[in-house]
Amino acid sequence: MLAAISLREGMTQAAAAWVRQGHEPPRLVFAGTPALARQIAAGAPADLFVSADEAWADRLQGQRRLRPGTRATFLANRLAVAVPRGRAPLRRMDDLSWLVGTGRLALAAPESVPAGRYAKAALERAGLWRGLASRVVRADDVRGALALVARGAAAAAIVYATDIAVEPRVRSAGLVPARLTPPVRYVIAIPTAARDPDAAAFRAFLLSPAGRAPFLRAGFLPPR
Structure with missing residues (x-):
């Protein structure tokens, strides 16, 4: 299977x-x-x-x-923003640029991986993609994006909400609004x-x- x-x-x-x-x-x-x-x-x-x-x-x-x-x-499923434990939650999606700052935003490869494609679509609809595109680091899959945050190689990642529970070194900074993502x-x-x-x-x-x-x-x- x-x-x-x-x-x-x-x-x-x-x-x-x-x-x-x-x-x-x-x-x-x-x-x-x-x-x-x-x-x-x-x-x-x-x-x-x-x-x-x-x-x-x-x-x-x-x-x-x-x-x-x-x-x-x-x-x-839903998308969520994963951050290292200890980081404050997002109050709104527009704060993601501030949260990433000069660090990296990890995404599963948005040109092919579903989680990355969903995440890019959400950032585009929120008007954030142009400002964050140069900060994006790509992973082969959604667990790879999560691992980059866990290792400290990225300031945040957009992953499935369910993925965050399997990695104790990260927490959810908040769900991506459903209106921004395709189903x-x-x-x-x-x-x-x-x-x-x-x-x-x-x-x-x-x-x-x-x-x-x-x-x-x-x-x-x-x-x-």
Whole structure:
């Protein structure tokens, strides 16, 4: 199974719940959505795919790499500003330029990674992108952007709200207003190259209340 890296903790717990029901443990692979989608596009075997956005799922669907009728919206999320512990929260989004100052703003690569694309769109809508673009440091994925703040290599990062809980060296300075971002939706589907006969059953489990429960506890949102 190939899943966006922001799902790692929740998916690991969901897989453990699946195993407790008597099933074989699924093999879980986590990475940035673009890397996973490119593997599927190249024909790599995968029994289930969970994308952090709709655009990569659209691309694979257009290439006929997803099995018809298996695509569904799985979860939703919000963006948040991550800062080192001890920093004050943002009172408004316009304060982000002041918070970053002469430091760096970490983003997952906005040209391809969903979290980075969402973040850039929010900064553009807030009128902040032009002033901050030269301060941006790019990471391969959203956890990489978070790690830059944790290591002190960036003053702040825009990541998924759920990511901040997994890194004890950072805190949330506040949520990015939902009006500034496109809908943050995760998509689940079975690739056409899937071979495991349990793929459909595991997909159905993940879409059930029991399967979604670990994610909702971690702060993910039901699909909207």
